[in-house]
Amino acid sequence: MLGEAEIFDRLSEAVVAGDTEAAVETAKEAIESGVDPVKAIENGLSRGARIVGDRFERLEIYLPELLIAAESMEAGLEILLAEIPKDKALRKGIVVCGTVKGDIHEIGKKIVAALLRANGFEVHDLGADVPTSRFVEEAGKVRADIIGLSALMSSTLGAQKDVIDYLQAVGMREKHIVMVGGGPTTQEWADQIGADGYARTAPDAVKLALELIKEKKERS
């Protein structure tokens, strides 16, 4: 049977290698060995995810490796989280994200989703060309802290405003933090449409999400 430190290393290595099978097997072994699942996530899976995130930031690895690592992390997480009582949940926050209606571009949003997951967020990625009401419904259903709206075209940017206006109209605006991003978005645009935050890059989006969640918790 593996020791605790070895299990942490293997979990981390599985994420770095994008080896989903190894992530799942080691997560099961962690449980069988009586390793605290909270520690297994923090010192194993999350450590690996941070390594992958840093390598992607330096472009030592590319998007496919990042996305495959995120898949491995999710697979391991699913097993370990099932062992943690809900009141001890480790999630930094819940995010619903997608590319707005009329826009089919997803690469930027996928990077943000992968990095958010790697940093401990529960992410519900709705894909691309997402109808306005779908963001609102899903955010309500999963009690999302954050709604992340991506748009790549200047002609589709207006749909970010539509989601915020819709939230306002149905009385849900105060329940969710709204972050916007993607090619043509700017801080000026975010301010203009009443978004809570804008980030230029994916790592900035993670930092901003953590800050905004912290502020939200302090307020409530």
Next chain:
Amino acid sequence: MEKALTGRPCSERDYMLRVFAARLREIVKEHGIKYDSEAPIPSDNGLADDVFKAALDFFIEVGAYCKDTERIIKFDEDEIKEALRTAPSQVVFGEGRDAGTLIPRKPEDKTPPWCFLGAGGGPVSSEETFLSLVEGYASIPETNSITTPALTSVSGLRIRPKSPLEALGAIRNAVLAREATRRVGRQGLPIMNTLATAESATSLATALHPKYGLRASDGYMIAIMDPMIVDFDRLNKVCAVLSLGAPVGACFDPLMGGYSGGPEGTAVANVAHHFLAALAYQASWHLPFPLHIKYVCSSPPELLWAISMSGQAISRNTHLLSLNLNYTAAGPLTEMCLYETASAVMAAVVSGLSIEALGVATNKYEDRMTPMEPKFSAEVAHAVAGIKRNDASEIVKDLLAKYMDKIGDPPLGRKYQECFDVKRGKPSSEYVEIYNKVKGELEDLSVKFQR
């Protein structure tokens, strides 16, 4: 279409990660393609031909993906070679004395590149700004065709995707662009991205009616999504443009750092996108614009290498009409923007490509573009046609040293209204000074401008 309906079923995610990205990595290794950081503009003909062969093998094996049918579209070697053989080797754009012929070029070719000048679909805040900018672009002597900005609102309402506002925006875009060329007496100039505002096929078809001023002699750009993905909406655009008898231009932007991986994969993928465009879109002309995933511009050395390498692969092995579009990180009224432009234009022109210039400040900020940047691009493009790739590479290395330390946090400069007399269409004296300074620095590096 039949191939899109009957190809191998595959999820989009599997196609992108386990088919496209995985095989591209292997193909690059198998063909021994290696990025050389010492030569941002490489001179190795053998390597260029290897990139072409790698792209051919890659495209035959991997094919493209249709989002709507969720199937892989494959072509065999004979089909690809036939498409390359029968693709137009020249296209006449425009009318009357403003008409011109886009022809293929070769590496180190003295033939002046086609200069497709303007805003590359960058966003503008008002119709007045749109008109004024396009008048400026049409007034540049080297302009062979216009690339317009994109309106972001119509009659004060922000454009919404797939809405009547988008269709109205596309119509307004066409009308204003033609009007701007009339105002400066170059009404025959072709507009090659007239419908920058038309994201949907419906909007494009709506604005194609001749009463809005578009012609079959204009160019019509239709996107292929990264990595080698098509959908029905874009294929419908192809049908609409071909039914007009107009030349389809395929634009594609394999992201370096994205599914294509590093510079080597980006170069191979960029070439493979040309094959897909010739086959699935019946493209008469091609508009690659590979960008850096982090900096969203064409300026880092790895990107210049990928532009040059893929350009040489295409121009040495085909007669396809290909123009590289570049994005800068920095904005107007900055030296960095002009250094970046000079680097990207040089990488394209000495490698056998023509140019579209340009997306300024990553093409995302409203009104952050002026006619000075495309004018500079055209002057550089004409000046470097015919110079040796080795010499261009040395010049580019000097230019890279001037801007790479700022690429992560570039100066955004000023908006059009802040560095131009919009009514008179004249740049501020401050901008003229910067323009001439950078031009002088290029002259010191042996670039011989024609005026």
